[in-house]
Amino acid sequence: MTKTDAFISIQNVSKFFGTFRAIDDISMDIGRGEFFSLLGPSGCGKTTLLRMLAGFESTTAGEIFIDNQPTSDVPPHHRPVNMVFQNYAIFPHLNVRDNITYGLRKQKLSRSKRYEMAEEMLEMIKLPDYGTRKATELSGGQRQRIALARALILRPKVLLLDEPLGALDKQLREQMQLELRALQRQIGITFVFVTHDQEEALTLSDRIAVMSGGKVLQVDTPTGLYETPKTSVVARFIGNMNFFDGTVRRNGAAAAAIETEGLGTIQVPVADLDKPDGAAVQVALRPEKIALSATRPDAAEHAVSARLDTSAYLGERSHFYVNLEGRDEPVAVSQPNTSRFNAANQAPSGTEVWLSWSSDAIVVLDPE
Numbered sequence: 001m002t003k004t005d006a007f008i009s010i011q012n013v014s015k016f017f018g019t020f021r022a023i024d025d026i027s028m029d030i031g032r033g034e035f036f037s038l039l040g041p042s043g044c045g046k047t048t049l050l051r052m053l054a055g056f057e058s059t060t061a062g063e064i065f066i067d068n069q070p071t072s073d074v075p076p077h078h079r080p081v082n083m084v085f086q087n088y089a090i091f092p093h094l095n096v097r098d099n100i101t102y103g104l105r106k107q108k109l110s111r112s113k114r115y116e117m118a119e120e121m122l123e124m125i126k127l128p129d130y131g132t133r134k135a136t137e138l139s140g141g142q143r144q145r146i147a148l149a150r151a152l153i154l155r156p157k158v159l160l161l162d163e164p165l166g167a168l169d170k171q172l173r174e175q176m177q178l179e180l181r182a183l184q185r186q187i188g189i190t191f192v193f194v195t196h197d198q199e200e201a202l203t204l205s206d207r208i209a210v211m212s213g214g215k216v217l218q219v220d221t222p223t224g225l226y227e228t229p230k231t232s233v234v235a236r237f238i239g240n241m242n243f244f245d246g247t248v249r250r251n252g253a254a255a256a257a258i259e260t261e262g263l264g265t266i267q268v269p270v271a272d273l274d275k276p277d278g279a280a281v282q283v284a285l286r287p288e289k290i291a292l293s294a295t296r297p298d299a300a301e302h303a304v305s306a307r308l309d310t311s312a313y314l315g316e317r318s319h320f321y322v323n324l325e326g327r328d329e330p331v332a333v334s335q336p337n338t339s340r341f342n343a344a345n346q347a348p349s350g351t352e353v354w355l356s357w358s359s360d361a362i363v364v365l366d367p368e
């Protein structure tokens with residue numbers, strides 16, 4: 001057993017269902033009190049990993065430590081964890097209070113103590129006076145909060161949440177996200193949160209593990225993942241990204257440049273480039289980090305001319321696709337509509353425009 005400072009330490013964990021490898025040698029640590037998310041497409045193994053943390057699923061290889069204790073031989077009800085499921089099964093035949101105190105029934109607590117604890121929970125989830133309400137007389141968001149209270153009343157050290165907001169509409173979902181984050185800060189326990197919604201993961205998490213095909217591709221803070229993805233797969237998965245093939249051109253020790261298809265030659269700080277002369281790379285540039293203008297901007301570090309292809313007006317911002325000389329694939333550009341009359345929104349296809357960006361907008365990655 002390897003001792004670490006982590007609250008949850010996942011060490012070389014794999015899970016096979018028959019010959020199918022659902023989890024492929026995952027190692028990562030989750031800190032005490034952290035809001036940690038598992039993010040990845042359907043079928044990548046998020047629920048499986050969560051179920052292994054809860055003890056509903058055994059590990060085929062490796063070990064999970066919680067609070068420095070190995071968990072292989074610990075049954076679910078003896079683990080300091082509790083799980084909130086995607087389809088928050090609250091009991092329709094019980095009222096709100098009995099739903100919340102359901103998990104306490106095996107503990108020898110007086111009726112008044114249980115009531116008191118339920119009241120405390122109702123206060124916390126901002127539904128005081130709802131104790132005697134029937135479970136069938138609740139909105140989706142209220143039901144979700146009851147499911148949370150039911151898990152939290154058992155005072156777990158870790159709360160596992162499997163897409164708990166998946167069934168809610170966008171507006172309620174965004175409101176619940178804020179509430180969930182505030183609640184987690186308030187009670188200070190560790191949350192492991194599963195979602196396939198990248199915006200939700202970015203909004204809520206201290207750190208995020210991006211998963212694909214049973215593997216963890218990168219564990220990082222939201223800004224770390226978005227601004228400095230380590231691979232093109234992660235860059236593509238979080239937000240939108242333009243990729244340009246490039247070749248490193250070193251110019252002695254002091255300067256380096258990347259020759260690209262489409263963007264011309266980009267000067268890069270040598271300190272940021274750990275690649276040898278002649279190395280093939282991918283230059284990644286987010287759509288919103290490119291500025292669009294009718295003429296060449298004077299002060300721009302980098303600028304190229306392009307032709308407008310298509311555009312889409314999305315209210316708060318507009319998306320443009322532009323064509324560059326020497327490149328088949330159009331480049332995506334996203335611009336906030338800070339003024340009501342954004343000239344580019346009216347410009348016809350084929351109009352000449354200028355793209356500009358600063359050096360720190362560029363991420364240099366290995367080719368796929």
Ligand SMILES: Nc1ncnc2c1ncn2[C@@H]1O[C@H](COP(=O)(O)OP(=O)(O)OP(=O)(O)O)[C@@H](O)[C@H]1O
Nearest residue numbers: 017020022040041042043044045046047048049196
């Ligand atoms: N009991 C099982 N027996 C066989 N295969 C399983 C079992 N449970 C999960 N799998 C497979 O393991 C893979 C991972 O499943 P998992 O439920 O962990 O995915 P997920 O990331 O939670 O996906 P979703 O976002 O759709 O919920 C899938 O290919 C799934 O079919």
Ligand SMILES: [Mg+2]
Nearest residue numbers: 046047048162
């Ligand atoms: Mg799942």
